[in-house]
Amino acid sequence: MxxxxxxxxxxxxxxxxxxxxxxxxxxxxxxxxxxxxxxxFDTLHDAGKNDFEYLPDGANAWSGMKYRAKLKNxxxxxxxxxxxxxxxxxxxxxxxxxxxxxxxxxxLKQPALAGRNYRVVHIEGPDRRGVDCAAxxxxxxxxxxxxxxxxxxxxxxxxxxxxxxxYVDENKRVxxxxxxxxxxxxxxxxxxxxxxxxxxxxxxFIVNHWPSxxxxxxxxxxxxxxxxxxxxxxxxxxxxxxxxIMGDMNDDPKNKSMSEQLKCKHDIKDVKSAHDLYNPxxxxxxxxxxxxxxxxxxxxxxxxxxxxxxxxxxxRSTLKFLRNEVFLRxxxxxxxxxxxxxxxxTHAGGVWLNGYSDHLPTYIYLVKEVK
Numbered sequence: 001m002x003x004x005x006x007x008x009x010x011x012x013x014x015x016x017x018x019x020x021x022x023x024x025x026x027x028x029x030x031x032x033x034x035x036x037x038x039x040x041f042d043t044l045h046d047a048g049k050n051d052f053e054y055l056p057d058g059a060n061a062w063s064g065m066k067y068r069a070k071l072k073n074x075x076x077x078x079x080x081x082x083x084x085x086x087x088x089x090x091x092x093x094x095x096x097x098x099x100x101x102x103x104x105x106x107x108l109k110q111p112a113l114a115g116r117n118y119r120v121v122h123i124e125g126p127d128r129r130g131v132d133c134a135a136x137x138x139x140x141x142x143x144x145x146x147x148x149x150x151x152x153x154x155x156x157x158x159x160x161x162x163x164x165x166x167y168v169d170e171n172k173r174v175x176x177x178x179x180x181x182x183x184x185x186x187x188x189x190x191x192x193x194x195x196x197x198x199x200x201x202x203x204x205f206i207v208n209h210w211p212s213x214x215x216x217x218x219x220x221x222x223x224x225x226x227x228x229x230x231x232x233x234x235x236x237x238x239x240x241x242x243x244x245i246m247g248d249m250n251d252d253p254k255n256k257s258m259s260e261q262l263k264c265k266h267d268i269k270d271v272k273s274a275h276d277l278y279n280p281x282x283x284x285x286x287x288x289x290x291x292x293x294x295x296x297x298x299x300x301x302x303x304x305x306x307x308x309x310x311x312x313x314x315x316r317s318t319l320k321f322l323r324n325e326v327f328l329r330x331x332x333x334x335x336x337x338x339x340x341x342x343x344x345x346t347h348a349g350g351v352w353l354n355g356y357s358d359h360l361p362t363y364i365y366l367v368k369e370v371k
Contacts, residue, residue, distance in 0.1 A: 060347060
């Protein structure tokens with residue numbers, strides 16, 4: 001695999017060099033990534049949140065030393081993502097399982113990331129444990145316009161009129177409701193929408209962390225339904241914009257939430273318009289057997305990045321999808337014991353391992369002609 005990737009890089013470099021020497025078209029690549037940081041908590045209590053296990057006197061005895069180790073480990077991974085092809089790493093990275101904005105700011109102060117000039121996007125969400133979605137971006141490549149948190153709404157037979165947690169105003173602008181409605185007994189993360197220009201092209205990122213497997217398939221199908229309609233509304237608001245949906249979906253590509261409710265296409269030939277979503281991870285899991293987390297010896301690929309059909313094609317005068325990858329390094333895997341070969345996580349069985357995350361990061365490369 002490493003030889004193959006090296007050959008791809010060398011071939012790409014040779015093509016660029018040939019083009020430069022012959023006055024032909026030149027291209028630039030850009031990275032977009034996602035990483036579930038597995039409980040990036042500080043050591044302080046956030047009022048109203050059930051974060052007690054991540055306090056110094058909590059179940060995990062979460063100390064300043066452990067927090068600093070966690071920051072170092074997470075920044076190491078984020079700092080290496082995409083750097084085999086891109087010196088400056090990804091232009092945009094979605095994150096999940098962060099406690100607040102402060103922990104992301106602490107993350108960006110780490111030596112592995114401090115020189116990148118990344119900026120933070122975070123909106124405090126309603127999750128009772130206090131874990132949120134967030135994003136970091138390089139302003140050299142992405143110009144932030146707006147951001148908003150669209151709540152996840154559970155269905156409630158007592159409130160049958162509750163459907164979506166946003167509306168479209170008279171100017172076709174997407175506006176999120178500011179209150180929780182529907183069944184609020186299991187409040188969870190919302191959908192973080194980050195809008196701006198990615199290398200000059202209007203792009204909406206939607207960062208997700210869908211309900212857990214314990215919630216049942218219907219809860220994630222509900223998430224897929226809501227994000228599908230959010231995507232449609234954003235495209236009505238901004239015709240021609242790119243949509244990039246990423247996150248820990250807690251489902252694999254073929255599960256109903258992704259294939260039926262979000263309506264992702266797994267065969268590129270089936271992508272017919274900009275409104276269609278392409279999911280490049282189907283072959284990665286079902287043909288190559290590569291996932292992002294392991295449970296009882298079997299791999300799942302919950303951490304997906306899907307995108308609108310306008311990013312498919314050969315006309316690279318605008319951004320186009322090039323390839324997708326799972327970030328793989330030896331240090332990210334358990335090397336011994338019962339869970340050998342699984343992602344090397346922070347805790348296991350109540351024991352602090354000083355690992356990384358129970359998820360592996362994912363990313364895609366986009367390519368565009370250099371004018």
